[in-house]
Amino acid sequence: EVQLVQSGAEVKKPGESLKISCKGSGYSFTSYWIGWVRQMPGKGLEWMGIIYPGDSDTRYSPSFQGQVTISADKSISTAYLQWSSLKASDTAMYYCARPRIGEREYYFDYWGQGTLVTVSS
Amino acid sequence: SYELTQPPSVSVSPGQTARITCSGDALPKQYAYWYQQKPGQAPVLVIYKDSERPSGIPERFSGSSSGTTVTLTISGVQAEDEADYYCQSADSSGTYPAVFGGGTKLTVL
Numbered sequence: 001e002v003q004l005v006q007s008g009a010e011v012k013k014p015g016e017s018l019k020i021s022c023k024g025s026g027y028s029f030t031s032y033w034i035g036w037v038r039q040m041p042g043k044g045l046e047w048m049g050i051i052y053p054g055d056s057d058t059r060y061s062p063s064f065q066g067q068v069t070i071s072a073d074k075s076i077s078t079a080y081l082q083w084s085s086l087k088a089s090d091t092a093m094y095y096c097a098r099p100r101i102g103e104r105e106y107y108f109d110y111w112g113q114g115t116l117v118t119v120s121s
Numbered sequence: 122s123y124e125l126t127q128p129p130s131v132s133v134s135p136g137q138t139a140r141i142t143c144s145g146d147a148l149p150k151q152y153a154y155w156y157q158q159k160p161g162q163a164p165v166l167v168i169y170k171d172s173e174r175p176s177g178i179p180e181r182f183s184g185s186s187s188g189t190t191v192t193l194t195i196s197g198v199q200a201e202d203e204a205d206y207y208c209q210s211a212d213s214s215g216t217y218p219a220v221f222g223g224g225t226k227l228t229v230l
Contacts, residue, residue, distance in 0.1 A: 035219075045156075045164065045207055047219035062216065063122070095163055099219070105170065106211050106218045107154040111163040 002026040004034075004096050004112035011118045012086050019082035020115045022096030029077035030054040033099050035108070036070060036081045040092045050099055051079060086119045093117075123147065123212035125222035132228040139195040141225045143208030146189055153191040154209045155184060157202075158224075164207065168193060195227070203229045 007021040024034060035050035049060035053072040060070070072079040079096060094115050097108035125145040133139040143153060153171050156164035166175055168184035171191060181196045191210075195202055208222040 044224045045209075045221040047217070047221065059218075061219075097164075101218075104150075104152050107152075107166065107169050107209060108156075108164070108219075109166055109169075109175070111165070114163055 002098070002110045004098065004110055006094075006096055006112040006115045009116040009118070011120070013121055014086055014088055014119055016086050016119075017082070017084050018086055018117065019080050020094060020117065022079045022081075022112050024077045024079070024098070027098075030074050033101055034072065034079045035097055035099050036068075036079075037095045037097055037108070038064075038092050039095065039114075045095075048081070048094075053077075053079065086117075088119050088121075090117060091119045123217050123220050125208050125210060125220055127206075127208060127222040127225045129223070130226045130228065132230055133198050134230045135200060136197055139198050139202070139227055141193045141195075141206050141208075141227065142190055143192070143210075143222050144190045145210060145220075145222075147213040148186065148189050148191055148210060150213055151211045153184070153186065155182075155193045156207045156209065157204045158207065159204045167206075198227075198229055200229050203227055 003025045005023045030053050033050045036048040038046045048064045049070050051058045051070045053074040069082045096112040098110045155168040157167045158164040167182050171186040172184040183194045205224045207224045211218045
């Protein structure tokens, strides 16, 4: 059974750094892309970017390029999303999800449970 | 950036048919996907490649495509179908390979 298990909720202050995680199991972690999706409070879904753990190839949405860093440690089947300096506007639920990518195909077939990040002074 | 447009809300009575639309200029060239999200839960894929249904998704969920509009149809709506529904597709340039619509709140009256 494919599972994506995310780290727990975080409460941080503006300017602090943060790294949240997503551990994959039940499939070959290095053979599939894995991505991150943001959902701000009461709002819709936004694709942030993806990484291929096999070779660390990383793609970012133009909206998030330079704002976050996506990485992965294939030895422990875990992907990460990190911020160097959080802002209040980073307050959101963050989901990791496994994208299926092919010719004309790009969709998310498995999702993590979400990590709530709250940034407040 | 590329946008997909959904109605903010749709309401139906139990047993009726709900139709949720999603419009986008690139939809004639790109597949569309639909996700169901219930309060406090992660999204769940209910339709992929315009009209395919993943295993475990009830047959009452179906998808169709016509020009720049795709439609999620839920036949014989049940109370448990009350949720937010998001369409997702890509722009034609590849700059935004995953774009989500704004979401539609389905209310079962």
